[in-house]
Each structure stands twice: as C-alpha cells, then as structure tokens.
Amino acid sequence: MVIRHHIYKVDQRMLIKSRDGGPYMPPSEGAKGALGVIAPQLFQEWAGTFLEREPDVPPEYYVTIDNGITETISEDWLEPAPPGSPPPPEESHPWPT
Numbered sequence: 031m032v033i034r035h036h037i038y039k040v041d042q043r044m045l046i047k048s049r050d051g052g053p054y055m056p057p058s059e060g061a062k063g064a065l066g067v068i069a070p071q072l073f074q075e076w077a078g079t080f081l082e083r084e085p086d087v088p089p090e091y092y093v094t095i096d097n098g099i100t101e102t103i104s105e106d107w108l109e110p111a112p113p114g115s116p117p118p119p120e121e122s123h124p125w126p127t
Contacts, residue, residue, distance in 0.1 A: 033082070034105070036089045042068045043111040043118065044093060051107030055090045058101060065111055066095040067118045094118075 038044065048063040057064075069092040076082045083089065088105040095101065096119055 033077070033085055034088055036071070036091070037105065038068050038091060038108065038110075040068050040070050043115060044068060044108045045111045045115070046093065046095070046103065047107050047109060051104065052088065054088050054106065055102055055104035057093075057103045057107055060097075061093075061095050061099070061101055061103070064095050064097070065115055065118070066093040068092070069094045069100055 044066050046057050046061050046064050046066060051057075071092060090102050090104050091108065092100055093103045093108065098119075
C-alpha cells in the first residue's frame with residue numbers, strides 16, 4: 031500500500047474522464063468528458079496525522095470546468111488534456127493570477 035501524492039499542478043489543462051475513473055470522488059454527470067483547469071488547492075498531505083489520506087486512496091483536486099463550475103474530483107478521473115485542446119475560457123479562472 032502506497033500513499034499517493036498530488037501529481038497535477040495549478041492551471042494545468044485537464045480532461046475529465048467519461049468512465050473508468052474508480053469509486054473515489056467522481057465528477058458530476060455533467061462534468062464527465064469535459065475539459066477543465068486545476069484550480070488552486072486547499073488540500074494538504076497531513077502525513078503522520080489522523081487526517082492523513084489512507085493508502086491507495088487517490089488525491090483529489092479542485093477542478094474548474096469550462097462551464098465555470100468548480101468540483102472536487104479524484105485524480106483517477108483526470109488526465110492531461112490532449113494536444114490541440116482549446117484553451118480554457120477566460121472566466122474559468124475565477125481566482126487571482
């Protein structure tokens with residue numbers, strides 16, 4: 031059993047999988063198959079505390095979907111956007127840059 035750490039970065043363009051993402055923190059039905067951007071994270075690793083993530087549980091991310099809604103989604107439901115994907119709409123960055 032391995033503690034998994036975050037592998038994606040803030041502002042990284044992502045594709046939300048339509049299926050096969052596993053049981054942890056799935057996206058809403060409307061977000062499946064959509065493009066989005068990793069939003070600033072408020073999660074911490076909490077290693078060595080009772081808040082530490084269980085082994086083999088994927089990290090979750092705040093993802094701002096191109097429709098402007100931000101969801102918490104498990105890493106297993108995310109993959110980097112394919113080359114040539116359209117850029118995110120400007121309003122999909124509701125946080126200061």
